[in-house]
Amino acid sequence: MKKENLCLFVCPVCRxxxxxxxxxxxxxxxxxxxxxxxxxxxxIYYPVENKIPNLLPPDMRDF
Structure with missing residues (x-):
């Protein structure tokens, strides 16, 4: 994930x-x-793995 794209993402729970x-x-x-x-x-933390952010709310993630 490029740092310059961080401004495009918001929290999916509270925006x-x-x-x-x-x-x-x-x-x-x-x-x-x-x-x-x-x-x-x-x-809430949202993981970034292999350059891909996982923006699913915590209750929707598979661990």
Missing amino acids: GELTVKPEIENADKTEIISGNLYCPACL
Whole structure:
């Protein structure tokens, strides 16, 4: 997921702004390979795996 695209995503629960908490970034730090998107209003984390954010609400995710 490219960091520049973060402004396109909102929390699917409250429509609030998401922040990024990267775990693995590419060399020039413009792309998130693994990490989380976080909604401070809902206190919910949305995982990013293999550059793909999973924006399903927590009760709809398969673990």
